[in-house]
Amino acid sequence: MKFSSNISQYDHAIVLGGSIGGIVTAAYLCKYFKRITIIESDDVLNDIFMKSTSSEILDYRCRLESPTSLGRSGVSQIYQIHGLHSEGYKILLELFPQLKDKLFNEYDIRTYSLKTECRLMNSGVLLNQDLTEDFDWLGIDRFTLEIVLRKELCLKFDKQIEWKYNTRVTDLIVDQSLNIVKGIKYRSKKNNNSLSFDMYGDFIIDCTGRNTSSPKWLKKNFNLIIPTVQVHFGCGYVTFIGERFRTDDPSLDSAAIIGAGVDSPNKNTGFITTPIRIIKTIDNNSLGILATFGIDCVNFEYPPNDSYENLLEWTKENLDSEYYTILTKNKSKKWPQNYILLGDAMCTFNPQYAQGMTHAFRQARELEKLFGESCHKLKDISHIFNRRASVITEECWLASTANDWKSPSLKVIETNKNGDVKVYQRSSDSTMTNHPQPRATLMMRFMQCFNMEIHNRITENFDTTICLRQINRK
Ligand SMILES: Cc1cc2nc3c(=O)[nH]c(=O)nc-3n(C[C@H](O)[C@H](O)[C@H](O)COP(=O)(O)OP(=O)(O)OC[C@H]3O[C@@H](n4cnc5c(N)ncnc54)[C@H](O)[C@@H]3O)c2cc1C
Known part of the structure; x- marks a missing residue:
């Protein structure tokens, strides 16, 4: 993407929330604003996120510990299985042209053909069989993607973008008579009693996610009630990372992305596996793919997450046998803690x-x-x-x-x-x-x-x- 100096620039934009939405929004707006401030409540610029190597990021991700311990509590789904549509991938490449090279060469990530390397079923129908056009599927986990994008944003727009992290936005600054939002109030996240500061901007974008306070702020400051609808359908996920092994079924083994969507009320459970890293291995049974596995449900028919054995039992009863086979092959005995061979x-x-x-x-x-x-x-x-x-x-x-x-x-x-x-x-x-x-x-x-x-x-x-x-x- 070219940044032309002819475009008339505004002075200051404020982006609330420095997650996926905030990062991409800031990258787009750099074309129109001289400076952008991203205010993020989590500790997202700490060394763990900014200096970790690809393999360290994977270690953090595989530990299944709460991301809160890494200073990232604001996005509860950050470890969950995420698929990125090809249009989303296209947008990322447009904004960050170096991204593909970096992901492929530094993170052992690749794209997959939706037409030939994917097996997505719904109600027994193979959804990707008659595609007239092929699409790229980016094989990456959400945790890694967010970290890499943030690094890229900092690298590319170092001079234009300022981050205020560990900082919570607490209210809007408005002029009711002009019906305008002029800025925001913020304070340190770490200390609730800390001083509150004001920040003014020409344009303010709320990217604070599903728990946004905007309805509350708009009601308080403009007496504006945002109509909302909530649909509760009992959705639940169990996600984990594992290596893909051969199943003796070539149609499964040749597909890097495999999924069966829920089809309520007939089928309230689903399965998906998407690749996240290419791995070098000499195990002939391995497909050389590290993948995220997700088992999901609606109608509150939650898969168990207490042990792998129970999850397998549940899968046997609730999913088609091929998905059970994939998970059985994935199973490996857990190496004990505090003991290594060298x-x-x-x-x-x-x-x-x-x-x-x-x-x-x-x-x-x-x-x-x-x-x-x-x-x-x-x-x-x-x-x-x-x-x-x-x-x-x-x-x-x-x-x-x-x-x-x-x-x-x-x-x-x-x-x-x-x-x-x-x-x-x-x-x-x-x-x-x-x-x-x-x-x-x-x-x-x-x-x-x-x-x-x-x-x-x-x-x-x-x-x-x-x-x-x-x-x-x-
Ligand atoms: C289980 C699950 C699976 C999903 N699977 C997919 C999928 O397969 N594909 C897909 O495309 N999407 C998926 N999604 C949706 C996806 O996760 C969200 O759409 C995406 O995270 C939205 O990004 P965002 O930047 O808008 O908000 P978020 O990612 O929620 O980020 C909000 C940010 O704002 C910060 N913040 C919050 N409040 C404040 C405040 N007051 N001040 C400062 N900062 C604040 C938070 O710390 C956070 O960093 C899934 C969601 C869930 C729950």
Whole structure:
């Protein structure tokens, strides 16, 4: 979007609320106002939101703790499953042209085709089957999206936008005789007895969400009653994050977005899963997608949220069997608190590649970093460490096993998370072994070719340090 200096500018706009609506409104209005003040009651510019890496944001999101502990209490649904329509995504790209690049490269997020990667059902009808035009679906969770957008807004309009956070708007400043709102009254959120201040603006936009005080303020200041209608239909959600695993049903596994809407009164329960991160994994059963899962209802037929077992039971009775299958596959045993494996205890490598000690040191350094971040509770550290340490391990594992897989007498013994053991054995004579042949993954084969290439080049006096640095960067 171009910002033309020809457009006559007003002086000051005040945006109440710095959430999704406030952020986008402020970005649009920068074209018309010299300065914009966003007043937000939560601590949204703290280091957790502004300095966290993509993986730290994910850690916060996965902990299922109340976002209040992060200083964000104003949007109770911030952890709930959210879908963003393609029109909404288009608007974001128009406002923040760098957004797509950032999300794809820094946050392992991608878009999905509504036509080919989506399976949205309603009353047994596949809604996306006859689309004449395809649409992009942005695979991101609401928590991450809001944080990234706020960072982008601050980056792009640093000079024009001023934030007042930890600050509550408490009333309007009006001139009744002119029937005009001239400003707002605000004070610190942290202290109810703190002084109240006035702020004047040429235009004021209330983006304070569903619990807006505007009806109260307008009644008090203008005796204006806003007519309202409330519809109570017993809507409820249970949302959580998990990895998608194969279900043996290709039509489910090929769809990144899967959903079945409620269709009251016949069906008062629904299901949706949407991807939020691409994950690198060597688990062949994994679809390489971290997703949000949402089970929703109307008519007060709430899914239980006390344990995963109870939720599964409920799903079995209340949803179609395929959604139950997806959730069963998603289930994984919870790693215990306050206990981790590090170094060779987590993964042992072929000693010929001499990476065992460095692997252990890198994991230990990651652990130190985690404790140093001093925002994690002790009980969460094992979970966060496992996720971060496994990235280090997978890197080393791939580097060392690629060549090991070429061994003519290779034997691979796999134990899955249910304790089932599978043995694969390579042999030139198939009658010599009762086990199936091991099959290298595409990534493994790529690494083998790559290693071969490096080997060939070394023998031609090629600069290996540059080449290895390039691999590390990948
Ligand atoms: C369970 C659930 C699921 C949903 N799923 C979807 C979905 O799939 N897709 C979708 O598009 N939408 C979904 N929504 C709706 C979506 O969350 C809202 O439409 C969206 O958050 C509205 O944004 P907003 O900026 O207007 O308000 P909010 O996000 O509510 O933000 C209001 C902001 O104002 C601040 N504030 C409040 N009062 C004051 C005050 N007095 N002074 C200063 N600041 C104040 C708050 O701290 C907050 O930051 C869902 C909602 C729920 C409840």
